[in-house]
Amino acid sequence: MSQTKQPAARPGGLEERLPYLPGIDGLRALAVTAVVLYHAQLEVWGGFLGVEAFFVISGYLITSLLLAEWFANGRVSLTQFWAGRARRLLPALFTVIATTLAFAFAFLPEEAPTLLDDTLASLGYVMNWLLVFSQQSYFDPMVRPSLLQHLWSLAVEEQFYLLWPPLFLVGIRFLGHRGLLAATLVGAAGSVALMVALFQPDADPSRVYYGTDTRASALLIGAALAMVWSPARPPLASSTRAGNLLDGVGLLAVVGLLASFMIFDEYHQQLYPFGFLAVSLTTAVAMAAVAHPQARLVPWALGLAPLRWLGLRSYGVYLWHWPIFMVTRPFIDVQLDGWPLLLGRLLAVALLAELSYRLIEMPVRRGALGRLRRRWLPPSAAASKLDVLVVSDPSDRAN
Numbered sequence: 001m002s003q004t005k006q007p008a009a010r011p012g013g014l015e016e017r018l019p020y021l022p023g024i025d026g027l028r029a030l031a032v033t034a035v036v037l038y039h040a041q042l043e044v045w046g047g048f049l050g051v052e053a054f055f056v057i058s059g060y061l062i063t064s065l066l067l068a069e070w071f072a073n074g075r076v077s078l079t080q081f082w083a084g085r086a087r088r089l090l091p092a093l094f095t096v097i098a099t100t101l102a103f104a105f106a107f108l109p110e111e112a113p114t115l116l117d118d119t120l121a122s123l124g125y126v127m128n129w130l131l132v133f134s135q136q137s138y139f140d141p142m143v144r145p146s147l148l149q150h151l152w153s154l155a156v157e158e159q160f161y162l163l164w165p166p167l168f169l170v171g172i173r174f175l176g177h178r179g180l181l182a183a184t185l186v187g188a189a190g191s192v193a194l195m196v197a198l199f200q201p202d203a204d205p206s207r208v209y210y211g212t213d214t215r216a217s218a219l220l221i222g223a224a225l226a227m228v229w230s231p232a233r234p235p236l237a238s239s240t241r242a243g244n245l246l247d248g249v250g251l252l253a254v255v256g257l258l259a260s261f262m263i264f265d266e267y268h269q270q271l272y273p274f275g276f277l278a279v280s281l282t283t284a285v286a287m288a289a290v291a292h293p294q295a296r297l298v299p300w301a302l303g304l305a306p307l308r309w310l311g312l313r314s315y316g317v318y319l320w321h322w323p324i325f326m327v328t329r330p331f332i333d334v335q336l337d338g339w340p341l342l343l344g345r346l347l348a349v350a351l352l353a354e355l356s357y358r359l360i361e362m363p364v365r366r367g368a369l370g371r372l373r374r375r376w377l378p379p380s381a382a383a384s385k386l387d388v389l390v391v392s393d394p395s396d397r398a399n
Contacts, residue, residue, distance in 0.1 A: 021231065022303030023302035025310075027287065030307070032054075034261040038261075045261075047261050049260055055215060056284055069081075078166065088361075092360050096319045111146075121155075122154070144326060147327070149322065160219045168180070171184075191213060191215070191216040192276075195217070205271075246292045253289065260282065324349055
């Protein structure tokens with residue numbers, strides 16, 4: 001029961017020494033499974049909380065990447081960071097959007113105009129705010145929801161990717177490591193307080209569910225964890241006893257996370273004051289167990305091959321599952337229901353996610369764009385400087 005730790009090489013020869021942690025892909029697998037089963041309308045009442053777990057994971061990994069470069073260089077290249085995120089996220093996203101638009105124009109022409117607005121919002125990373133200002137409910141849709149509604153969560157993450165790196169640089173330069181950690185925790189607490197303040201028990205909770213301001217706490221909790229417990233530097237405690245303790249606590253956290261997917265529902269009385277925060281903290285504890293060099297049980301369990309396989313494809317699964325589910329509504333779009341429909345949906349999602357991973361995501365991360373550019377564009381001194389941005393992704397192996 002050991003973790004696979006291999007350094008991630010940066011373009012240009014810089015070694016970030018940020019290891020691949022299979023357990024993080026296991027956490028991703030649990031989170032995306034909860035979301036998919038929730039949207040399949042199975043009795044996973046709190047499956048939507050899988051997105052909260054994704055936010056914590058993203059905050060942790062992004063901040064770990066920033067810390068790794070800061071420790072190695074004393075600086076962070078924002079251009080390279082944003083280019084890496086674009087390689088990681090945009091090719092698969094563009095493919096899903098283009099396919100969904102083509103399907104809508106061919107088979108759902110009445111929904112195409114609205115879908116064009118949603119496409120622009122998705123490409124501008126503001127889908128969540130479009131849903132807020134247009135007062136579209138996440139939990140009680142009156143008609144077929146937008147085929148791109150699920151991209152609200154990517155909008156929240158993209159806004160974080162744009163804003164957090166400059167704030168990180170300013171904070172760590174002028175406040176220092178501990179000062180930035182304190183400011184991050186204050187920001188997380190402020191986000192939680194805003195969710196509590198805006199939540200109205202008798203009203204639709206979609207505003208606080210979609211809002212970047214009210215959901216930032218999960219991303220910032222993940223970021224704070226990276227500052228304390230990051231693979232970019234040794235953890236505060238590295239004894240075997242600490243590892244054993246984290247194995248026990250981490251196992252309880254994983255069980256608690258799974259329980260939250262089953263217990264909470266969107267209208268649970270304690271969800272908005274405490275539920276989201278509890279899921280974020282529980283995910284952070286599980287992440288700490290995964291990242292600790294002396295922990296064994298939790299990294300092994302979450303790093304099992306089936307979970308790792310699903311976790312590596314979780315982005316594609318998330319992107320494809322929603323439009324597939326929305327165009328296969330039982331006895332409305334298809335004459336199926338129950339397990340036959342669910343099985344067909346899951347097979348379609350798995351197939352498209354696998355094709356996306358093999359034919360789009362991995363080739364781009366391994367330098368397909370750079371090879372294409374060099375093949376079709378004339379070489380120049382200016383273009384050669386861009387190779388570092390398009391040849392490979394420094395975070396390929398950093399989950």
